[in-house]
Amino acid sequence: MSFFQEYQQPLVSVIIPTYNRPEYLKQAIASAIQQTYQNIEIIISDNCSEEDTQAIVASFADLRIRFWRHEQNVGMLANQQHAFKMAQGKYVASLHDDDMWNEDFLAKLIPPLEENPDLIIAFCDQYIIDANGIINNLGTEENTRGYKRDKLAKGIHQPFYKIGLIDKSIPTAASCVIRNKFVDWDSIPSEVGGMWDLYLTYLCSISGHAAYYYPERLTRYRAHEQTDTMLSGSRDVQAKIRKAKSEMFCYQVFMEDTRLQQFRNYFQQKWLEANTTFGIGLLRSEQIAAARSxxxxxxxxxxxxxxxxxxxxxxxTPEILANKLIKMSKE
Structure with missing residues (x-):
């Protein structure tokens, strides 16, 4: 690509929030730098890692990288939002510090956005990889089918409430590009917690703009033991409580949105499920009275x-028996 062609490309802000994942972070940064679409800025927001993240960033010696380190841990959502608000690009794309992009990820998703100014988001399918970066073929196929991307037509979708909020086909966290000016990053409330990506999909879907699906696996989502959903013991309980609390908030908002009334029963069902999950978490934390409510x-x-x-x-149930039964449950 010539310098003139690169200059003509709109700026894309690549957002990489990070915390204590130095080896994975190196791979994520490398996948951003190696994009064939070159007019990018890479914003790395470090949530006060114990590791020397700045040294890792400096090792790449790439002037497109902008680095920020919080002086104390501000939480996952605040770190993510801070990075989004630093973005100067026409488009923004979130890349988790443990995930990776194919080198043509941006090159294939930016053109549809440029050709249609009414698009707010362009997204693709993804591979599932393990802790070592090896593709899990079975997990990948299950992921594609589970989120119904195997039946999703290529091209423009409007409205996209169903594919975004019911089927959850849009992997907002790491496999999409968003038109920056259409999103008010301050409008994502802290209560959404780890469900920020679903809430971002919600904001995009109610914007009145359209979504574009590119049916190719252009990203690599890593499933490993450091994620909240794969933790064990007491940390697992706290992760479930956090997730359930976030779901309760999101689905309450969705239920009350008049634009989404045709899906109200679904959102109510998900809200009820989250209430029960939250209660089970409290029960496992021995907060019995609160759980019962x-x-x-x-x-x-x-x-x-x-x-x-x-x-x-x-x-x-008597405490000893209850503890045994709870441990045996899948919750």
Missing amino acids: YFWQTLRRQKFNTRTIVALSLSF
Whole structure:
């Protein structure tokens, strides 16, 4: 690509929030630098890592990288938002510090956005990789089918409430490019927590603009033991509590949005499930009275919810037996 061609390309801000993943971070940065689409800035926001992240960044000696380090841990969402608000590009793309992009990721998703100014987001399919970066073929196929991208037509989708919020086909966290000026990054409330990507999809879907799907796997999502969903022991309980609390907030917002009334029953069901999950987390944390209030709240709305009834019953079971049963449960 000539200098003139590169100069004509709109600036894309690549957002990489990071915390204590030095080896993975190196791979993520490398995948951003190696993009065939060259007019980018790479914003790395370090959430007060114990590791010397700045030395890792400096080792790349790439002037397109902008580095920020928080003096104290501000939390995952605040770190992510800070990076988004640093973005100067016409487009922004989030890249987790443990994920990677194919070198043509931006080259294939930017053109549809440039050709259609009404598009707010362009997204693709993704590979699932393990901790060592090896592609999990079975997991990849299950991921594609699970999020219904195998049945999703290439091209423009408008409206995209269903594919975004029901099917969850849009991997907002690491496999999409967003038109920057259409999103108010301050409008993402702190209560969304780890569900920020779903809430961002919500903001994009209610914007009135369209989405574009490119049916090719252009990114690599890493599934490994450092993620919240794969933690063990007490940390696993706290991760479930955090996730359930975030889901309760998001689905409450979605339920109350008049633009989404055709999906209200679905959102209510997900809200009830999150209430029960939150209650189970409290139960496992021995906050029995608090847990019961969430079980009762769920049953007032859905009387014959087997999962909630079982959980509520456990809260009245003698402690030793209850602990054994809870440990045996999949929750």
